[in-house]
Amino acid sequence: MTEGNLLRQILEYGNRPNPYPLYAELRKTPVLNEGDGAYVVSTYWEILSLLHDPRVSSDPHNLAVPGGPGFDPEDGSALPPSFIRLDPPEHDRLRRMTNTSFGPPHKPRRVHEMRAELGDIVSGLIEGIGNTDRIDLVEQFSYPFPVTVICRLLGVPREDESRFHTWADTLAASLDPMPGEDPTERNKIAQKARTELGMYLAGLIEERRKNPRDDMLSELATLKGPDGSMSTMELLSTSALLLIAGHETTVNLITNGMLTLLRNPDVLQRLREDPKLAVPIVEELLRFEPPVQLVPNRTTLTDIEIGGVTIPKGASLWLVVAAGNRDPQRFADPERFDPDREDIEHLGFGSGIHSCFGAPLARLEAQLALSELARRLVNPRLLEDPPEYRQNAVLRGPRHLPIACDDIRP
C-alpha cells in the first residue's frame, strides 16, 4: 500500500465507521508529503507543535495553491472572515472581544448559569421521544439540542428559533459533501440560507443596539472596550461562526458518545449510577472519538522542519488530531475507551490560539445530555452497529443512530 493510497482510503466513505486502523498506518510516517503542496501530520507531538507554531497561519490567503479540504464554515460567504480564519493580531482582537460576553474574566458565570436551562431543553427533547421501539437519536435529540442552546445564548427570540433551526440545518448539511452529487444546487441553497440568516441577524443586532437585553448579541452589539467596538459585519461573521462551529460538532460528540456507551455497557451502567462520571467520559470521548477528526486549513508562512521533513512555505497542512489522540507515544493503551485514565490532554478541541472557543459550553451540553440519556432510557440498545455515517470525513459522525429502549423514566 502506498502512502498516497492511505489518505485516499481514509477519505473513502466505506472507511467512515472505523478509520482508526488507517490512522495507525498513517502514524508510521508522522509528516507525510501528499503532493500538490499538502502535508498530512498524524502524530501527537508534531500536531501539537504545529498548532502552537506562530509560523503556521489559519488565513487561507497564505496558501501557495488555493483550495483544500473543508472544515470551512465560511465557504462562499459574503461576510468577512471570522476569527477562526484569521491570524494575530486580528484573530486575538475579535476572540478577546467575543469572550467579554462568554467567559472569564468578564462573564465567569455565563456557561454555568445556562445549566438549568440546558437541563430543561434536554428533558423536553427526551419527553418528546414518543415511540421507544425505534428512536433516531440524531434526529430526535442530538441534532435539535445544540442549535436551541446557541439561540438562547445569542438571544434569538423563542418564536424565531424554528427559522434559525432551518438555516442552521441547511448550513450544517452543506458541510457534508455527497460524492457524485453536483454541488451547485446545494451551494445555492446554502448561500440563500446564509444570506437570510445574515439579514435576520442584522435586524436583530439593530434591535439589540436600541434595546439591549441580557444576551450575547446585545452585549457584543453595545461593547465599548479597550479593543474598541465590533462593526456590524464583524458581529455578523462572529455570530455565524458561533452558530456553525458549535452545531455539527456537538451533534457528533453526543451521538458518538451514546454509540460508545452502548458499546461499553459497563461504563453506561456506571454513568447511570454516578452522573458525575459524565465529566471524564466526555473528555475520553473527545480523545477516543473526536467530532473534528482533522484540522485542515493551516498554511506554513515559512519553511518548517518537523519530524525529519522540511515543509515548504505556502504548504497546506492537514493535522489529523484523531490520529494524534491515539498515538501510543503519547497515551498508554490508546485504542481502549477508558474514562478512568488520568492523563488525557487530547486534541479534540485543537490547541493553541485557535483552540475551541465554545469548549466549556460543548462540554456541559454533552455531560448533561449523556448523563440524562443514561438515567432516563430503560434498557437502551443499538438497532444498527455500525450505524450509517455522514459523508464528511472531517466532521465525522453517524447520520442516524437508531436505538430502542423499554421505557423512559420520569
Ligand code: HEM
Ligand atoms: C463537541 C463540540 C465541539 C468540538 C469537538 C469543537 C472543536 C473545535 C476545534 C478542533 C477547533 C479548532 C479549529 C482550528 O484550530 O482551526 C474549534 C474552534 C472553534 N470552536 Fe469549537 N468545537 C465544538 C463546539 C463548539 C461550540 C459549542 C462553539 C460555540 C459556542 C464553538 C466555537 C468555536 C470557535 C468560535 C472556534 C474558533 C476559535 C478560534 O479560532 O480562536 N465550538 N472547535
